[in-house]
Amino acid sequence: MEFRILGPLEVVDGEAPLAVGGPKPRALLAALLLRPGAVVSTDRLTTAVWGAHPPRDALGALRAYVSRLRVAMPGERLRWRAPGYRLDVAEGELDAAAFTRLLGQARERAALADTAGAVELFDAALGLWRGDALAEFDAADIDADGHLARLADLRLAAAQERAEALLALGRGREVVVELEGLVDRHPDREALSALLMRALYASDRQTDALAVYRTLRHRLVEELGVEPSDATREVHRKVLEQDPALAPVDRAPPANLPRRGTGLVGRDRAIVDVAAALRAAPLVTLVGMGGVGKTRLAGEVARRELHRFREGAWLCELAPLTDGGAVAHAVAVALRLQQRHGATIEETVVEYLANRSLLLVLDNCEHVLDAAARLAVSVVAHCPGVVVLATSREPLGVAGEQVWPVPPLPLQDATTLFVQRARATRPDFDPDSEPSGSVAEVCLRLDGLPLGIELAAARTRAMSVTEIAGRLDDRHLLANGPRTAEPRHQSLAAAIEWSYRLLEKPEQLLFARMSVFAGGADLAAVHAVCAEPGMTEAESLDLVAALVDKSMVEAVGRDGRTRYRVLETLRAYGRERLAEGEPIGRRHAEYFVGLAEEAARGVQGVDECTWVDATLPDADNLRAASVFALAERDADLAVRLAAALPEVLSVRRGFEAAEWAESALDLTDARHPLFARAVGAAARGAWCVGDFAKAGTLAARAEGLDPGIGTARSGYPDDVAADVALYQGDVGAAEAYYGAQVIRAREEGDRIRLVWTLYYVAICHAVQRVPERGVAAARESLEVATATGNPTALSMARYALGLVLKKAEPRRALTLLDEAARLAASVHNFWWEGIALMEAAATRAVHGDAAEAAHALVAVLDHWDRVGDWTQQWLNLRYVVRLLVRLGAEQDAATLHHCLLAAGKPSPLDPAAAAQLLDGPNGVRFGAAARRGAELSAAAAVALARDSLSRSP
Numbered sequence: 027m028e029f030r031i032l033g034p035l036e037v038v039d040g041e042a043p044l045a046v047g048g049p050k051p052r053a054l055l056a057a058l059l060l061r062p063g064a065v066v067s068t069d070r071l072t073t074a075v076w077g078a079h080p081p082r083d084a085l086g087a088l089r090a091y092v093s094r095l096r097v098a099m100p101g102e103r104l105r106w107r108a109p110g111y112r113l114d115v116a117e118g119e120l121d122a123a124a125f126t127r128l129l130g131q132a133r134e135r136a137a138l139a140d141t142a143g144a145v146e147l148f149d150a151a152l153g154l155w156r157g158d159a160l161a162e163f164d165a166a167d168i169d170a171d172g173h174l175a176r177l178a179d180l181r182l183a184a185a186q187e188r189a190e191a192l193l194a195l196g197r198g199r200e201v202v203v204e205l206e207g208l209v210d211r212h213p214d215r216e217a218l219s220a221l222l223m224r225a226l227y228a229s230d231r232q233t234d235a236l237a238v239y240r241t242l243r244h245r246l247v248e249e250l251g252v253e254p255s256d257a258t259r260e261v262h263r264k265v266l267e268q269d270p271a272l273a274p275v276d277r278a279p280p281a282n283l284p285r286r287g288t289g290l291v292g293r294d295r296a297i298v299d300v301a302a303a304l305r306a307a308p309l310v311t312l313v314g315m316g317g318v319g320k321t322r323l324a325g326e327v328a329r330r331e332l333h334r335f336r337e338g339a340w341l342c343e344l345a346p347l348t349d350g351g352a353v354a355h356a357v358a359v360a361l362r363l364q365q366r367h368g369a370t371i372e373e374t375v376v377e378y379l380a381n382r383s384l385l386l387v388l389d390n391c392e393h394v395l396d397a398a399a400r401l402a403v404s405v406v407a408h409c410p411g412v413v414v415l416a417t418s419r420e421p422l423g424v425a426g427e428q429v430w431p432v433p434p435l436p437l438q439d440a441t442t443l444f445v446q447r448a449r450a451t452r453p454d455f456d457p458d459s460e461p462s463g464s465v466a467e468v469c470l471r472l473d474g475l476p477l478g479i480e481l482a483a484a485r486t487r488a489m490s491v492t493e494i495a496g497r498l499d500d501r502h503l504l505a506n507g508p509r510t511a512e513p514r515h516q517s518l519a520a521a522i523e524w525s526y527r528l529l530e531k532p533e534q535l536l537f538a539r540m541s542v543f544a545g546g547a548d549l550a551a552v553h554a555v556c557a558e559p560g561m562t563e564a565e566s567l568d569l570v571a572a573l574v575d576k577s578m579v580e581a582v583g584r585d586g587r588t589r590y591r592v593l594e595t596l597r598a599y600g601r602e603r604l605a606e607g608e609p610i611g612r613r614h615a616e617y618f619v620g621l622a623e624e625a626a627r628g629v630q631g632v633d634e635c636t637w638v639d640a641t642l643p644d645a646d647n648l649r650a651a652s653v654f655a656l657a658e659r660d661a662d663l664a665v666r667l668a669a670a671l672p673e674v675l676s677v678r679r680g681f682e683a684a685e686w687a688e689s690a691l692d693l694t695d696a697r698h699p700l701f702a703r704a705v706g707a708a709a710r711g712a713w714c715v716g717d718f719a720k721a722g723t724l725a726a727r728a729e730g731l732d733p734g735i736g737t738a739r740s741g742y743p744d745d746v747a748a749d750v751a752l753y754q755g756d757v758g759a760a761e762a763y764y765g766a767q768v769i770r771a772r773e774e775g776d777r778i779r780l781v782w783t784l785y786y787v788a789i790c791h792a793v794q795r796v797p798e799r800g801v802a803a804a805r806e807s808l809e810v811a812t813a814t815g816n817p818t819a820l821s822m823a824r825y826a827l828g829l830v831l832k833k834a835e836p837r838r839a840l841t842l843l844d845e846a847a848r849l850a851a852s853v854h855n856f857w858w859e860g861i862a863l864m865e866a867a868a869t870r871a872v873h874g875d876a877a878e879a880a881h882a883l884v885a886v887l888d889h890w891d892r893v894g895d896w897t898q899q900w901l902n903l904r905y906v907v908r909l910l911v912r913l914g915a916e917q918d919a920a921t922l923h924h925c926l927l928a929a930g931k932p933s934p935l936d937p938a939a940a941a942q943l944l945d946g947p948n949g950v951r952f953g954a955a956a957r958r959g960a961e962l963s964a965a966a967a968v969a970l971a972r973d974s975l976s977r978s979p
Contacts, residue, residue, distance in 0.1 A: 239254070317477030545647060672684075764786040818858060
C-alpha cells in the first residue's frame with residue numbers, strides 16, 4: 027500500500043489506485059494520515075469531516091465512513107482505540123515519512139561535503155511532492171496540530187538547501203527559474219532572495235542579480251521599515267565587486283539540443299562507440315533507414331560529448347529544407363549567425379567556425395546530400411576545432427568520412443522499448459498479462475525499428491498486443507511496401523501504413539495535410555491550412571490531439587507554446603496520401619504570407635516581442651511559402667512576402683529573405699503596389715552583407731517610386747542609397763536626405779518612420795564629430811519612440827541619444843546604451859543590440875573600469891562574429907586598440923593598429939601616438955608587431971584582439 031499526501035490525497039494498492047469514497051471519507055483518511063500510528067479522537071475526526079458544525083448524528087455517520095475505509099483498504103489497518111481511531115501505516119508506505127527520511131539523508135551528505143550526493147537525495151525527496159500537501163482540504167479542520175505547515179516549511183527548506191548545493195557545484199543556472207518562483211511566493215524570506223542573487227550572478231546575469239536586491243530592499247524599507255540583513259547586504263556587495271568567493275559562474279557550453287521527452291533505449295554501447303568515433307575523426311555519419319533512431323542517437327551523443335567543446339554543440343535540422351541551396355542558411359540559423367559583409371553564406375559559416383571548438387550536428391542529410399557534403403567537407407578542411415556529426419539514409423560519400431551504421435534494436439531492447447512506450451500511453455499496461463511471446467512477436471515483425479515499435483505501442487490503448495500482432499501479419503499491408511525494398515523497409519512501411527489505416531477518416535485527412543508544414547506549426551496554422559470548411563478550432567484540436575495520442579504527430583512545447591510536427595519519415599508518407607490536385611500547398615503559402623504581413627505590422631507596434639516570438643518559429647514555413655510562390659510564378663504572393671519580411675525575419679535570423687525578395691522582383695515590375703518595398707528589402711539585404719554596389723543597383727530599380735506610409739523600417743530603397751553614401755564618406759548627402767525625410771514623416775504622422783529618420787540625423791552629426799548638434803534630434807526621437815511603445819524604436823532612440831552624449835555625459839550615456847541593448851535583445855533584434863553593446867563597451871573603455879570594458883569588448887567581438895557585420899567589427903577593433911593602449915598591451919595594440927591600416931581602415935591612434943610606440947625603448951619589438959599586423963587576416967585580427975583582452979588584468 028502507498029498513502030500519498032504530498033499533493034492530492036491518493037491511495038495505491040500495488041499499481042492500482044484505490045477508491046476511498048467521496049469528500050467526507052477522504053477528509054477522515056487525511057486526518058488519520060497526518061498522525062499515522064497515533065490515536066486520533068472522534069472529536070478531532072468529526073471536525074475534520076464536518077468542520078465546526080457537525081450534524082446531530084455525526085458519531086454514527088463517522089462509524090459508517092470508518093467502515094467504508096476498512097472495506098476499501100485490505101487488512102486490519104484501521105482500529106478503534108479509545109477515545110478514537112488509529113491507522114497503522116508501515117514503514118515506506120507514507121510519502122510524507124519518506125520525504126522527511128530522504129531530507130535527513132541529504133543533510134547528512136551535505137554535512138559530509140558530499141554535495142553531489144546531497145543533490146541526488148534532495149531531488150528524490152522533492153520529487154515526492156505533487157503539489158501542496160492535501161490542498162483539497164481545509165487545513166484548519168483536518169490539522170489542528172500544524173503538521174501541514176511543518177511539511178510546507180520542510181519542503182521550502184529542502185528547495186533552499188538544494189539550491190545552495192547546486193550553487194556550490196557551479197550549477198547555478200539550473201535553479202534560477204525555481205528560485206524566481208520561490209521568491210515570488212515568499213517575498214519576505216531574505217535568504218531566498220540572496221540565493222537568487224547568487225544564482226543569477228552564477229548565470230552571468232549580474233544586472234538581474236542587483237535588480238533582485240533593489241526589489242527586496244524597496245519592499246523591506248517601504249512596507250516593514252527595516253533594511254536587509256547583514257548577510258544579504260554582504261551578498262549584494264560581493265555581486266557588485268564580482269567577488270570570486272561567490273558561487274562559481276556556471277559557464278556550461280552553449281547548445282540548442284532539444285529536451286529529451288523519454289529515455290533512449292538500447293543504445294548505451296552505440297553512444298560510447300560513436301563518441302569514440304568522433305574523437306578519432308572530424309566527420310562521422312550515422313547511416314540507416316528511416317525510423318531506426320539516427321536522430322535520437324545523434325542527440326544523445328551530442329549531449330554526452332558537449333563538455334569537450336568550448337562553444338558547445340549545435341543541431342541543424344535539414345529535414346524542412348526543399349533544396350540544397352538553403353543548407354548553409356539553415357546552419358547559420360542554428361548557430362545564430364548572420365551573413366558576413368562581402369561573403370557568401372557558406373563562406374560566412376566556415377569563417378565563423380574556423381577558430382572555434384564546436385560539435386555541429388547535421389540531421390537528415392539524405393535529400394540535400396550534395397550541399398550537405400560540400401559544406402561538411404569545407405568545415406572539416408578549414409575548421410580544425412569543429413567536429414561534424416551527420417545523420418543520413420546514405421553516406422555523404424566524401425574523403426575522411428567515418429560511416430557508422432545504426433542497426434535496429436536487438437529483441438530484448440526492442441521489447442523494453444515497446445513496454446516503455448505502451449506504458450506511456452496506457453499506464454496500467456502489464457506485459458506479463460499478455461499472451462506469452464506476443465510483445466516479442468510484434469518487435470520481431472517490425473525488425474526492431476524504433477519508429478515502428480513506437481507506432482505499434484501507441485495502439486495498446488485500443489487493442490491487445492495479440493490483436494496488434496495479428497494486424498501486422500496482414501499480407502496486404504506488407505505488400506504495400508516497395509516490392510524491391512529490403513524486408514526491413516517493408517516492415518516500416520507496413521507499420522506506417524497500418525497506423526494510418528487505423529486512423530478515422532478525418533484524422534487521415536488532417537495527417538496528410540499536416541505533411542505540408544516545414545518544421546511543424548502551431549494550432550492556429552494547422553486549423554487555418556488543414557481544417558475542413560465549417561470546422562471549429564476546437565474540433566481541429568481534438569483531431570490533432572488524437573494524432574498525438576496515436577504517435578502520428580509530435581507535440582513540442584517551448585516557452586509556453588505548443589507546436590505540432592509530423593516526423594520526417596511519416597511526413598514523406600503523408601505527402602504521398604494527399605489527394606491529387608488538392609490545393610494544400612497554396613493554402614499553406616497564403617496563410618504564411620498573411621502571417622508575415624500581420625507580423626510586419628505587429629513588429630512596429632507595442633507588441634513587437636509577441637509577434638516576433640509567434641513568427642520566428644515558422645521561418646521554415648516562410649521559406650516554403652517563398653519556394654511555392656516562386657515555383658508557381660505567383661508574383662503577387664512572392665512580392666507580398668518579400669515586402670513583409672525585412673523587419674520580421676532579416677534583422678533577426680539572417681538575410682536569406684533578401685534573396686527571396688530579389689527573386690520575386692524578377693516576376694513582376696513597378697506596377698505592383700508593393701514593388702518598391704520588395705526592392706527595399708532586397709537592397710537592404712545587400713547593404714547588410716556589405717555589397718554596397720549591388721545595394722545601390724537594386725535600390726535604383728525603385729527610382730521615383732514611393733513605398734508609402736507603414737513601410738517596414740528597412741524597406742525604403744532610397745534609405746539604402748543614403749546609407750551607402752554615409753558609409754562611403756558622403757555624410758552631407760545622407761544628412762540632407764534624412765533631414766528631408768524627417769519633415770515628411772512629421773507631415774504624414776508616421777511615428778515609426780519619424781523615429782528612424784531622426785535617429786539617422788543624430789548619427790550623421792556624430793559621424794561628423796559634432797555630436798552636440800544631434801542631441802535635439804536624438805531627444806525628439808526618444809520622445810516619439812516612447813509614445814509608440816515599440817521596443818526597437820525605443821532601442822534606436824536610446825542608442826542615438828547615448829551616442830551623442832557619450833563624451834559630454836558618459837554616465838547617462840552608459841545607462842541609455844545598456845537599456846538600448848536590453849530592449850533590442852528582448853525582441854531578438856541582434857543588429858541593434860550589437861551596436862548598443864559596442865558603444866557601451868567603448869564608453870566604458872574611456873570613462874569606466876578597464877577590466878569591465880575588456881570583458882564587454884570580448885562579448886562584442888563574439889557578437890559581430892555571429893551577426894557577420896564587418897563594418898561594425900572593424901569599428902569595434904578600433905575601440906579594442908584604444909583600450910589595449912590604456913591597459914599597457916602596447917605590442918598587441920601596435921599589431922592591430924597596422925592591421926587596420928593595411929585593411930584601409932582608420933586607426934584610433936594618431937600619427938604621433940603610433941610613432942611613440944614604434945620609436946620608444948621597445949621600438950624594434952613593435953616594428954616586428956607592425957610587420958605582423960600588416961599581414962594579419964581579419965579573422966586572425968579578431969582572434970588576437972579576443973586573446974589580448976582576455977589576458978588583460
